[in-house]
Amino acid sequence: NAGVTQTPKFRILKIGQSMTLQCTQDMNHNYMYWYRQDPGMGLKLIYYSVGAGITDKGEVPNGYNVSRSTTEDFPLRLELAAPSQTSVYFCASSRTTGGYGYTFGSGTRLTVV
Amino acid sequence: KQEVTQIPAALSVPEGENLVLNCSFTDSAIYNLQWFRQDPGKGLTSLLLIQSSQREQTSGRLNASLDKSSGRSTLYIAASQPGDSATYLCAVISNQAGTALIFGKGTTLSVSS
Secondary structure, eight states, X not given: OOOEEEEOXXXXXXXXXXXXXXXXXXXXXXXXXXXXXXXXXXXXXXXXXXXXXXXXEOSOOTTEEEOOSSSXXXXXXXXXXXXXXXXXXXXEEESSSTTTTOEEOOOEEEEEX | OOOEEEEOSEEEEETTOOEXXXXXXXXXXXXXXXXXXXXXXXXXXXXXXXETTOSEEEETTEEEEEEGGGTEEEEEEOSOOGGGOEEEEEEEEOSTTXXXXXXXXXXXXXXXX
């Protein structure tokens, strides 16, 4: 049982480049989330999804896009990378709402130079 | 807007000590509060979840309390061990349908042998 898998673990991007952070879960969870964690800070929600085909913005969505074509996958797209997007990105999933049963991936450390 | 504050930001203790981590939140209208553990290079693991109607939860050497009216929670760790060294994050969620966890910045704990 793999849980939530994120790839890549590390990436360095140049300003203006684009990339997709991959996230997949094998627990058949309906709810999936993308958070970012800046150094010394708590996690902030970027986007979330309540099921295949349904996504919504979180607290800090600017500069990102998501899609949810299957229950298992929830990729995060960065267009025109900026230094302000240097962060650690965590994908998570849960079976229900209300904060219950969150499972987090191990994170992707992204540096934009 | 809900804000979560954790004090202290860092804590170093010798093995065997009992210790308390503090969490405060500005809006007492929460649904539940969770304490997470974060190890370097790994995702977050949920330690304890306290419903808004509850006063405390216990798991092994960990005890979390909640005083919703005063906007405070504490995580008590008994007989600390080097393996407890990690960052501890407090997070709240506003209602049962809520999808966004609001995190504090965390307390980084170091337990020396």
